[in-house]
Amino acid sequence: MxxxxxxxxxxxxxxxxxxxxxxxxxxxxxxxxxxxxxxxxxxxxxxxxxxxxxxxxxxxxxxQATIEEEAKGPAIKIAKDEDGNWTKAAIGFTKGQGKSVDDIYTKDIKGTTYIFVKKLIEGKPxxxxxxxxxxxxxxxxxxxxxxxxxxxxxxxxxxxxxxxxxxxxxxxxxxxxxxxxxxxxxxxxxxxxxxxxxxxxxxxxxxxSFVIVDADEREKIILDGIKQIENQHDFLVPIEQDLLEEVKNLVEYPTVFVGSFEKDFLQLPEQVLVTSMKEHQRYFPVKSNSGELLPYFVGVRNGDSHAIETVIKGNEKVLRARLSDAQFFYEEDQKQTIDFYQEKLKNVVFQEKLGTIYDKVNRVISISKKIAETITIDENEKKQIMRAAEISKFDLMTNMVSEFTELQGIMGEKYARIFGEDEAVAVAIKEHYMPTSAGGELPKTLVGSVVSVAEKLDTIVGCLGVGLKPSGSQDPYGLRRQAIGILRIANERGWEINVAELFNIAVELYESLILEHFNIELVQQELHDFVQQRVAFVLKERGIEQDIIQAITGEEIGVMSAIIQKASILSSKRNEESFKPIQEALVRVLNLASKTDEMEVNAAYFETDSERSLYEAYEKIKQSYQSWLEKDNYQEAFVQLEKLAEPIHQFFDNNMVMAEDERLKTNRLALLNRIAILLNSFANLNAIEWKQHF
Structure with missing residues (x-):
């Protein structure tokens, strides 16, 4: 039963x-x-x-289910003596299994005969x-x-x-x-x-007993309560899933209510009001049908509706105090200047071995300058980048951000506008924290993108240099997330900067600073593998197979936009039925080319038309291939390589590569080696497991 x-x-x-x-x-x-x-x-x-x-x-x-299990014993040569009698080894094995030698049977495994017994394992209650x-x-x-x-x-x-x-x-x-x-x-x-x-x-x-143990049921009660309030008051309550999941796990018996606050508080920046409600009180902000924030909030009580009016008044009182503080901070912050807050950065430690936040800002300025010199921008954008880098952290010293840390960058943007900074600079202060998660929103502006990358480069190289490498699930400085952010921004902006060179900007800066606790050799050891792993993560998130990731990133990482394009091309090609003959041709070239380092091809040694045709096709396609690469059109560049397939097949059909004539063999291998080098300039095609698709 x-x-x-x-x-x-x-x-x-x-x-x-x-x-x-x-x-x-x-x-x-x-x-x-x-x-x-x-x-x-x-x-x-x-x-x-x-x-x-x-x-x-x-x-x-x-x-428990009763099962029959097969137990393997010693080899037959050990289980029997010269006279064919069971040895102590065999008798001991069967006893240990609760059987006798009468239960023994034999099976061959990889050419060796072993003894076995079957035993019944009775299920326990x-x-x-x-x-x-x-x-x-x-x-x-x-x-x-x-x-x-x-x-x-x-x-x-x-x-x-x-x-x-x-x-x-x-x-x-x-x-x-x-x-x-x-x-x-x-x-x-x-x-x-x-x-x-x-x-x-x-x-x-x-x-x-007033406990809803089903979390999904609590969530539904909350959503139904919010919908009822929306219908009663004719307003909208935007639902953020993270907040909903948190609230459902804060209560055992949810009762939804609506409260209000004074309209005067709407003069505060919307992010301040929303942060006060969501992050500190776990309230849902309320908006009009046209999307404007209204002086209401929706909360969830852990209990029934008894004396709910008293509960609402209590929550309104708590929120009013929070918003009053925020209003005071907002007004007080505007009485100072950006220079005032910049000076205070000198007294706040970023990391004990890497100095203060003021020191960090100076490094970000230097890295931003170097990136700005590497990419194509005008002088005005360069000035905006330098100013944004210079004041990127000033808001950390404001009262508002000290109280509401979630508003870093957001208040920097607001205050920068109030203090008369350029619009692009103000936006960049907020954007330089982006993305805030591995798949989060990227900066929309060039200025914000440059400062964001510079800030992240400084953090990664600095932390690795003082031994703060992430391990397991531990990554207190978010280095993995920040590295992925750098790669995503570089790709999104289409920067023609080798990823290794981009990180090297920060490495060279730290090397010139000669910080007491900074180990430049440690950085150089750690950085390549660390960045390579993050590139692999970005590609894997795009559905790229592991061997293709290795083919693209195995040696030098390269330009991020090129990496992603090449990986996507190879990933799609490997699964196309029509590409298999091309794969076969390329793989044969790569396999034979691995047998030589010879590069010199002498056209006078060609014996067949197919040799000459392959060499001529190689010379022509090489030029066309390079032309498309210069235009960053990797799709068309690979199409050129595909054109080599037919002359390669003709070559193999009409020529013995490993000819007895040493001169012919060396010349043919040299031709194949040149073609292989051209193929591998796209990616290390040898690393791709083409054979599994034939």
Whole structure:
């Protein structure tokens, strides 16, 4: 008879950002464990709230599956003696498997005969295995763990209760000095202690005690509540998924409400108001149907609608205080000058071995200048770049950014306009932080792009030079994200700058500064592999295969826009049926060319028309190929290489490359080597696994 099983881990309030991942881990690890233990079931449901993680396993079999297993023993020459009798090795092997020598049979494996026995592994009762579930609970990983009391166990938050039910029976085990039972707890303020008599009662019993354990159901309640408010008030509540997911994981019993604030606060920049509501209070901002911000907010209470008006007034009071502070900071900040804030940067450490933020700004100015000299821009743009680099960090010293750190760059743009800076400079201050995630929005302006790249180059090279290389999942300075940002910007802007040369701008700057703790040799060792891995990541995100990534980036990384174009061309070509004959021709050339370093081709040694035709085609196509490369048209450049396929096939059909005449052989190999060098100037085609597509 099938049974139902419930496990619930009761905790102090979990950080909202941990919950979804922990719930997924709970499900994945449970499924794997049940499979390993050969326990069948019909379904799994997981639940989560800030105070609990739970899993319901439906219709679990009462016993493990019984299986027959084949056990391999020693080779027959060891298992039998010269007289054909079973040796101690054979007898010991069968005893160890609970069998006798009468059960032995033999099988040949790679030319050697071994002895085997088959053994039946009886399934244990499931209830005897279930206490081992504590290992699943212990194995859940969180972004940050803690210890509590005298416990050696590390977990996101202290475990306060454990429910473990096998139908009506309690599954006995102890974890962190907490013994399993059938008692759980409802809402912290509205609920009671609950005794569960059966796993299938869990969801409804919790709801009766003001806990919605299904996270998707809480999300739906929130969305339905917001939609109802929109209809009542005829305004829009834009939903950001990140905020919605966070809010649903902050409450156990959601009730949606709408509050308001004074219209005078709308004079503040919209980002200030939105940040105050979203980041600090977890409210949803409200807009009119035409998209204008309105003096309202939507919040979600962790509880029912009792005395909701009092709750609304309390939230309005908290927000009013926040916005009053913001208004004060906004007005006070404008009483100073950019130079005033620039001077204060000298007192703020960027990184102890790399100096202050003021020092960093000076390095960014130098790197920006070098990039500006490398790309094609006019004098006015160059001036804008230099000014944007110079004041890119001034807003970090303002009251507003000190209080609302999420507004760095945003307030820099606002204040730069107020202080009379050029519009392009103001925009660049905000844009130089972009992208803020690996796939985030890129700077839209040239000025912002240059300063963004310069700032990221300084951070990456500086951190690598003082030994702050990312390891595993640890990347406190976001070096991987910033490197990807550099590559994406370089590609988007179409800069004809070799990626290695771009990073070398920062390396040369640091080398000239001779900083006490900076190790230039360490940078040179680390940088190529680090950047190459980020290039590979960008290409992989575009669906490029690993061998093609290696072909493009194996030696020198090159220009980013060229890398992406070449990779896309090769990736599409390898899957085209019509390209296979061309592949075959190119691969034959590459394989034979690897046998020589010879480069000198003497046309007087040609014996056949096909030799001459291939050489003439090579000379003509080489010029055309180079012409298209100069125009950055890699598609057409590769088309030229494809034209070599037919004369290559004719060459192989009519000539013996490895001829007995040494002069003929050397000349033919030299011709193929020249063609191979031309092919590999596009990419290291030898690295591509063409053969798997024939």
């Amino acid at each position: 099938a049974k139902n099983v419930l496990f619930e881990i009761g905790l102090e309030e979990l950080p909202a950002r941990f919950i979804d991942d922990a719930e997924k881990q709970l499900e994945d690890k449970t499924r794997s464990w049940l499979e390993e233990e050969r326990i069948t079931y019909t379904g799994i449901e997981t639940y989560s709230t800030p105070r609990r993680l739970a899993i319901l396993i439906q219709d679990m079999d009462e016993n 499931t209830k005897d295995i279930l206490p081992e579930f504590k290992r699943i609970i212990e194995s859940i990983q969180f972004g940050k763990n803690m210890r509590w009391g005298e416990q050696s166990m590390r977990y996101a938050r202290p475990i306060r209760w454990l429910v473990a039910l096998y139908d009506k029976e309690i599954i006995p085990f102890t974890l962190a000095q907490v013994q399993t039972n059938n008692e759980t707890f409802g809402h912290r303020f509205l609920g009671d202690k609950i005794t569960l008599h059966h796993p299938l009662d869990y969801k409804e019993k919790m709801k009766d």
